[in-house]
Amino acid sequence: MSGHNRWSKIKRQKAAMGATKGALYSKVIKEITVSARLGGGDPAGNARLRVAIAAAREANMPRDSIERAVKKGTGELEGESYEEVTYEGYGPGGVALIVECLTDNRNRTASDVRSILGKWGGNLATEGAVGWMFHKKGVITVKPGPSEDAVMEKALEAGAEDVLEQGADGFEVRTAPTDLHTVAASLEAAGMSLGEQKWTYVPQNTLKVDGDNARKVLRLMDALEDNDDVQNVHANFEIDESLMESLSP
Known part of the structure; x- marks a missing residue:
């Protein structure tokens, strides 16, 4: 199992134990709301909404929470208006990153993502700089x-x-x-x-990182995932399984 896949597994385990369930619910609710706003509230005719509802069910989200999120998206209930924005960047050791966000304040989100990247040895890149990877x-x-x-x-x-x-x-x-x-x-x-x-x-290809870069990459991924506006983070790093075990909480 590559380092990146193991990191994804650790995320799922933390969510299952309740350590990140509140944050997970918040992200899924945002996705359901935006999906319903863009494609309508009927999952049969809205592929993105079907995926979002499947994620909510996999996370054991209560049915009434799912229904409220859909209604907020369709305008039947009042709710925040979110926009989609995607950032591309680099992490320690040249790791390529795609950061997908849903936000009600684009300037705040851009500032937060830039700050998190900078803190852990990364930087924002121009649009298209890493997407082709x-x-x-x-x-x-x-x-x-x-x-x-x-x-x-x-x-x-x-x-x-x-x-x-x-x-x-x-x-x-x-x-x-x-x-x-x-x-x-x-x-x-x-x-x-x-x-x-x-x-x-x-x-398309993975980039192996080790030592201090590996530690910083994992901290960076955690920090990005913990941000309320960040929905998904995609990266091309690979870390040896034994090193991943030693760095994992």
């Missing part, structure tokens, strides 16, 4: 149970691009962005239990 993909987590051959067969049959075995965490199925829901529906129809479903940016 990533491919946008759909990602589906298949929970442990089925064999790798079974997941591979059903996923590829449904149009998936790749299946990655994740040990005790099950499998990660990657798709073209437009095929995410079709593949997920096929896997569920085959009786497989699904976890996270999302769109993400997958690096």
Whole structure:
């Protein structure tokens, strides 16, 4: 498992233990609200909203909280108005970063992201500077149970691009962005239990970091994720598993 994947696993474990559940709920509610505002409140006709609601359910968010977020997005209830903004930058050791945000104050968010990057040895970059290093993909987590051959067969049959075995965490199925829901529906129809479903940016190549740079990269990722306006952080770093273990809380 690459360092970046292990860092993602640590995030999920912290959320499951409740350490970051409040922050996770806040980010998911924002995404549901914006998705409903942009594409309407019916998940059947709004792919982005379907993904956001799936994330809310995976996080065990109460149904009434989901419904309120949708209604705020459609204007049935009063709520904040958020805009999407994406920043590109570099972290310690030249690690490439894409930071996706939802904010009600673009100037505040830009200042916060710039400050966090600077504190941990990074800097903002111009638009397009690192985006070309990533491919946008759909990602589906298949929970442990089925064999790798079974997941591979059903996923590829449904149009998936790749299946990655994740040990005790099950499998990660990657798709073209437009095929995410079709593949997920096929896997569920085959009786497989699904976890996270999302769109993400997958690096074309990874950059290995170690020593002080590795420590700073992890602190930077944590600091960005902890910011209320930051929804997702994508990076191309890789850290040796043994080093990751020693640096992880």
